[in-house]
Amino acid sequence: MDFQPSEKSQAYLAKLKAFMAEHVLPQEQAIVAENRRLNEHVDWREWQVPSAIDELKAKAKATGLWNLFLPDAELAEGLSCLEYAPLAEETGKVLFAPEIFNCNAPDTGNMEVLYHFGNEQQKQQWLSPLLNGDIRSVFAMTEPDVASSDATNMQARIDVDGDELVLNGTKWWTTGLGHPKAKVAIFMGLSNPENDKHNQHSMVLVPLDTPGVNIKRMLTASQDYDAPYGHGEVEFSNVRVPKTNLLVGLGKGFAIAQGRLGPGRIHHCMRAIGAAERCLELMIKRGMSRVAFGKPIIKLGGNMERIAQARMAIDQARLLTLNAAWKIDNVGVKQAMTEISAIKVVVPNMLQMVSDMAIQMHGGAGVSGDFPVSMFSAMARMLRLADGPDEVHMAMVSRLELKKYS
Amino acid sequence: MDFQPSEKSQAYLAKLKAFMAEHVLPQEQAIVAENRRLNEHVDWREWQVPSAIDELKAKAKATGLWNLFLPDAELAEGLSCLEYAPLAEETGKVLFAPEIFNCNAPDTGNMEVLYHFGNEQQKQQWLSPLLNGDIRSVFAMTEPDVASSDATNMQARIDVDGDELVLNGTKWWTTGLGHPKAKVAIFMGLSNPENDKHNQHSMVLVPLDTPGVNIKRMLTASQDYDAPYGHGEVEFSNVRVPKTNLLVGLGKGFAIAQGRLGPGRIHHCMRAIGAAERCLELMIKRGMSRVAFGKPIIKLGGNMERIAQARMAIDQARLLTLNAAWKIDNVGVKQAMTEISAIKVVVPNMLQMVSDMAIQMHGGAGVSGDFPVSMFSAMARMLRLADGPDEVHMAMVSRLELKKYS
């Protein structure tokens, strides 16, 4: 349970903080404005990435702040989950920052799947360009017609037809689908209904230009399209891919999903913690600089107590997440199920509370797009649903708790 | 304290419910879709109102469901605040419904100002077309550069120059400014800095086509432009209007504002209660129709308790609001300050909680635009800031409470 970042991690953190301070934070508002200018009144098919993003990506890559999430010393920097955690937190402070370091969801999770479960050909075809930041990927799992909180509800089909797999079904909340560089989906579907519940589904790599892949629309999330990333609804109609696009084997979907989730949740949660720190910072600065009734507004009513509550909630959430990261690194995902589910509940709820406080301290500006606090709130709201809603994870935590007594 | 709706009120409620059921609810999704089609990728200068809205307005007017908010028996239906309350609740169930009955903010508040404080000429010029639903109006009070929770912070200037008033300053959150029919603003500004704190400001009628009125942008509120209404940021640069555009007199701004706020808060709150009832209904229907882990999701985890908590919170908030309405009708706004401030805190927070629960029960669909629950949540968030943030109203309630003991 040594949560102290290693020297290596600290060195990366220092470099990352310097990069954020020098290159990212000063451009934050300009990039947000440019993104709005490029994409706001524009159909998703014409979305563009602000050019500054690609410039920053190149700079980050050159600086060695690239693929930090991947625990491989050759392909990346070889940072453990716990070593990467404070770096993820740092990137979370600016909404678009993770992409700059090629550490953005869902690509990180997808790269991990390819890294751990892809064969050589699959890695070469998809992992390499993803690690290079040349393309982006999506994850097609959630379905509009069933309660996807119970993943075994999934109805999309994967049928074997000779050397091909035939995919049918509708997916939504395939995040990143609107990005100009989105090239490949990991599709999860029902392939082996004859098996027991957790061995019925498979994962398949689907190039997005395959015939039959019909993107129906982008969804708003809390009123936002999140351009140029987007959350897509996409129909797969008799989509045919070679059997070699199958990951691991038929019926192995849940086994892969399981492995994917642990570190991915650490990443999500640490970014959310960074977002909460940013909200707290903005909230304090706003509260100290505005005056009402003769006082800085931070001194009015219960505002100072809210600062303390935010600090206490953030610190607890961070320690809980670092502890989960430590357990993943040291005893493995399977022994960290309580911890991983717990952070999935605690951290987004904490961010929702802290960002809500920050909005309130900003007054009308808080719900506007002039500060990132409203978007952080929307992100928190989304995270309470994505990858399993609060309720599913609380059920996991309590079930494991009861097991101790039976 | 008789909250029972009068027979008259009940008759209007029955008619209104029938209208909602027959004409509004069946078209809700189509109108939302049409609105998106018309306005989503469009600069606010080109926003359009879905034609169905105007058709519904005409129908409502013909049915006598028009200007129900105005307690005047000749100009409208002569309903008291308490009699109108359940009608406002009903209109709150659909986001765009209030406009259909010419009962939408900020026009209702502005019409009340004109009705109570406008002179004959002002009424003829502006109140008549507003009551007819031919034009819309905005209220220009909040400013970007100061903490507007303390209204005495207002910096925009009103200077007398002969027979003219000269207006300078920047306002934002002027809701409805993007609507094609928005024609006039009630502008509030500092005219008499030499007076005591609550007699320094005045209200002036400003036609929006007056030279010097420069709309700089529409703001997003929780990521939404709320087209075709919008929340504007608008600069007033040496805007000149005749002195006859002054409401009541110089320095009377706060006195007018005070009178405006009581009934307006009842309206806002009752609409929010209607929104909460709608959220609860949608939450139950979704929860009963989706299945996970072998059960309707409403039966999982703490979901049933949340239904009860929503019901208990809504019923309490409604009674509190009806009580405030009753007090306004029977003892006057000045004797109802605790009640009016209390509902301003309780109701939006209640809606935020209930809509958040409803979002969660819908899963991903909850944050999408496919159901109104996310927009109701955004509305709640906005209401916790508009017309004074929670903190200002809690300060009022506690100050009055302490007075009882000093």
Next chain:
Amino acid sequence: MDFQPSEKSQAYLAKLKAFMAEHVLPQEQAIVAENRRLNEHVDWREWQVPSAIDELKAKAKATGLWNLFLPDAELAEGLSCLEYAPLAEETGKVLFAPEIFNCNAPDTGNMEVLYHFGNEQQKQQWLSPLLNGDIRSVFAMTEPDVASSDATNMQARIDVDGDELVLNGTKWWTTGLGHPKAKVAIFMGLSNPENDKHNQHSMVLVPLDTPGVNIKRMLTASQDYDAPYGHGEVEFSNVRVPKTNLLVGLGKGFAIAQGRLGPGRIHHCMRAIGAAERCLELMIKRGMSRVAFGKPIIKLGGNMERIAQARMAIDQARLLTLNAAWKIDNVGVKQAMTEISAIKVVVPNMLQMVSDMAIQMHGGAGVSGDFPVSMFSAMARMLRLADGPDEVHMAMVSRLELKKYS
């Protein structure tokens, strides 16, 4: 929905307030101290009632403030549930006050049972002395060995043996059992296991001096024996009473219980609201009179917001309870199930919150016996369990809510 107290109710309220101000509040501390002196280091068998209580009872009776709870114009004052509600609130401000007006639980509920369901002989024998305040009664329903939140779990037996009923079983939380004047129990037990679930139990009158009634102990509730009332655990071993002691008939226990609960909950809740008002008053007075860090402590941190939150919560809870009372009076208990369950959850939780805030504002004195706030907190805690825990009532509210859609 006219919650305005009638003129009659207002007249009683004025008289009651005067009585409280003149006779009860000035003696409160002395009576609490005397009660401690008499009973603190004493086995419950020797508990005594402070003589001032009996003096106050006589005075209240003489003043016509007696049995106000009973809606009978001959036996009492003929006040409806809604008319009595504000009186119950007033008595709730002092812990021992309800007894002074012969309006204390569980006697009120038991008298109602006898009034509505007792035959002439039963009324003469038990109702008369109870109405006179000469004796006290207890209600023996909850059992230690089963989850009594599900009343159909009750295991105590009532067997018919000729003209006698034979009672066996253990009950606890028979409140008031330690009082020197406690003379009779209403015992509920399983008499007809062959019937359907809600017709298996009966209620029987049991004089407490019947052989086989063995009081095993008094229980502490939140560390307090609540002398001289007490919460008893009592064993019934082959207790024989004549069949004429049966209420209504065999298997009618639940039918009687149902009728007993509605008004009783109004009484409990209104008293709790009075307790909350008292807590708020004490909290403000303490907060204004103590100074720390150069300010009255009420001005520190979030204390002023807590005052507002208490006021808003109390007012909502009161309106909800008055609404339930109105429904009981006007449409009957069966049509008010949601309302009755809702107040059973809302009000005790509100009191728990408000009394907790009051404790905190008092510092160490708050948890001591020097102020009633700690006992009000204990009372709130108990009320969240008595007569069905929160969870059972939330289940009722949500079940009825779902029914609207099925």
Next chain:
Amino acid sequence: MDFQPSEKSQAYLAKLKAFMAEHVLPQEQAIVAENRRLNEHVDWREWQVPSAIDELKAKAKATGLWNLFLPDAELAEGLSCLEYAPLAEETGKVLFAPEIFNCNAPDTGNMEVLYHFGNEQQKQQWLSPLLNGDIRSVFAMTEPDVASSDATNMQARIDVDGDELVLNGTKWWTTGLGHPKAKVAIFMGLSNPENDKHNQHSMVLVPLDTPGVNIKRMLTASQDYDAPYGHGEVEFSNVRVPKTNLLVGLGKGFAIAQGRLGPGRIHHCMRAIGAAERCLELMIKRGMSRVAFGKPIIKLGGNMERIAQARMAIDQARLLTLNAAWKIDNVGVKQAMTEISAIKVVVPNMLQMVSDMAIQMHGGAGVSGDFPVSMFSAMARMLRLADGPDEVHMAMVSRLELKKYS
């Protein structure tokens, strides 16, 4: 930030757990009952300690589980704050357990004061018998007449008169004062009003049999005397002690208090975390063993979610506390002010929430003395006030947070 208990700490923890399982837990109920038998109806002057306590103390001492809190390798086991933390947690699971290991408040804090700040003579006279467990001590700081949350309010006087110090004033909440072995008080009072605010007070050792020390009463805390420990109110009337009883020097009271608080809060908090774990365990066991409406009650309503919420809150609170302990050990109390204040708020509030849930799951038994959950709830309530109320510590956390930006 390595929170992993050292091997040494783990070894002690194993031994301690074995001791608890073998000697303490099996006797818990019997000792509680014996304590009630001995002390319940008895004036505090005659309180006795159940003989089993002394037997267990002897056994613990013989086993080497003694004075574990003291970071001295000769006088005790030389455990750091972090090494002791999990041991403190373990002892917190049973209310009277800390005393068995000579690790109970306020003796631990007082021994630390003597250890760090006492001179040789003082150590010999008082520290030795305390370390031996032969006597007990109290801490006399809080005063009834002022808001003691602001310690500079303290009014009790220490006057120098030749070679003597003369003490005058009234203290309350001197915990442990009723214990038969209580022999000495550390008295804090105003000695140097001419100094600046934090150098005006001194600490003096006062044998409790010194003339002028008049114990006026024991206070109840949440209705409980906490016999045989008690919370005393005590008057010091011209109490004379030799000047050699002064700790460190005149005006050094706050400096000593500061040093005392850090580790003491870790101890308090870790014990409270142990209490919360015990509550969770009892709550689960009760919930699994009782049946209502055809199911174990733990499966009803939101109960399973509450289990998860308890687990998540406990784990967060523990990590926060371990982190504070680590900082005290590694960077010192002065650099850990945020952390120490944060746990002082978070942990008692967490215990209040978890114990409240546990009470609710136990039904009526929960508020009775049959399970420790109600006492744990009372302990939580007390801890939110003792050593500074929540509000003071939140003010500290937020003040330090703002400092980062000024």
